[in-house]
Amino acid sequence: xxxxxxxxxxxxxxxxxxxxxxxxxxxxxxxxxxxxxxxxxxxxxxxxxxxxxxxxxxxxxxxxxxxxxxxxxxxxxxxxxxxxxxxxxxxxxxxxxxxxxxxxxxxxxxxxxxxxxxxxxxxxxxxxxxxxxxxxxxxxxxxxxxxxxxxxxxxxxxxxxxxxxxxxxxxxxxxxxxxxxxxxxxxxxxxxxxxxxxxxxxxxxxxxxxxxxxxxxxxxxxxxxxxxxxxxxxxxxxxxxxxxxxxxxxxxxxxxxxxxxxxxxxxxxxxxxxxxxxxxxxxxxxxxxxxxxxxxxxxxxxxxxxxxxxxxxxxxxxxxxxxxxxxxxxxxxx
Numbered sequence: 001x002x003x004x005x006x007x008x009x010x011x012x013x014x015x016x017x018x019x020x021x022x023x024x025x026x027x028x029x030x031x032x033x034x035x036x037x038x039x040x041x042x043x044x045x046x047x048x049x050x051x052x053x054x055x056x057x058x059x060x061x062x063x064x065x066x067x068x069x070x071x072x073x074x075x076x077x078x079x080x081x082x083x084x085x086x087x088x089x090x091x092x093x094x095x096x097x098x099x100x101x102x103x104x105x106x107x108x109x110x111x112x113x114x115x116x117x118x119x120x121x122x123x124x125x126x127x128x129x130x131x132x133x134x135x136x137x138x139x140x141x142x143x144x145x146x147x148x149x150x151x152x153x154x155x156x157x158x159x160x161x162x163x164x165x166x167x168x169x170x171x172x173x174x175x176x177x178x179x180x181x182x183x184x185x186x187x188x189x190x191x192x193x194x195x196x197x198x199x200x201x202x203x204x205x206x207x208x209x210x211x212x213x214x215x216x217x218x219x220x221x222x223x224x225x226x227x228x229x230x231x232x233x234x235x236x237x238x239x240x241x242x243x244x245x246x247x248x249x250x251x252x253x254x255x256x257x258x259x260x261x262x263x264x265x266x267x268x269x270x271x272x273x274x275x276x277x278x279x280x281x282x283x284x285x286x287x288x289x290x291x292x293x294x295x296x297x298x299x300x301x302x303x304x305x306x307x308x309x310x311x312x313x314x315x316x317x318x319x320x321x322x323x324x325x326x327x328x329x330x331x332x333x334x
Contacts, residue, residue: 036079036105043080046073075109082112106133110140160276167269174262181255188248195241202234301326 046068050058062068068076083100100108100123107128111119122128126139304326312319 036108039076040079043076047077102129107136110136163272170265170269177259177262184251184255191244198237
């Protein structure tokens, strides 16, 4: 560096503000890259010192003994915690080059906001060594925003999958309800057929005819008892079949209700799927940006038209020129 400065001093006639500016930036960068390693070493010893001090002594010791603020001390210790294993390479001890070797103190602090496992790839991918602190900060913000957007989309996709799953389950429920309805209807038809058959049998049933001798032997009340027993049996059969028919009709109505509810679930799920697909399509940052600018342009266009209308009240010629200008602008937009 001294040789370079000497050469520059021998060429003062060609020096200008750009040359001087670049030299200052180069020297400053070299100084910062060297300092980061020493800040890590300071952080290591601050961590050690804090463990030796009693509770309540740390702040006083920082202020009186080493003249560090709490925030600076915390930054140094954080650098040691996160980059400590890189310290030998940052100091020039070791043969392998490290991705953090040429980073400034300010950049190293900015990178602490990223997960440790992502830093090395981020530094190499974005050429952080040749970026300014402000550029580095912007890249970190964009990286975090991209990760958040990715996580949001993954969450939306998961929700969409769940909705589609619910829709499939609702469709399966509707199918099962329809199948159950068909089975119940068949069973009801069968019961109706049995009931009709029983009624026909009972209508055709008669009290056995008795011979003259039997009639003499059996009293009149025997015939009445037989008829009574037959009537009771008929009544029981009719009651049993009526109850079974009522039960099946209720089952059929319940199956219809289940199918209707399932159809509602299917329609609701399909609507939700369409809505979430629409939201995902509209979640693109470019679409959102376009919508924001478009809405703003609509407001401004309405304001311009209002101005033209006011001018038209007093100056027709000028208002025509203004309308022509708006028409030209509109044609360029499309």
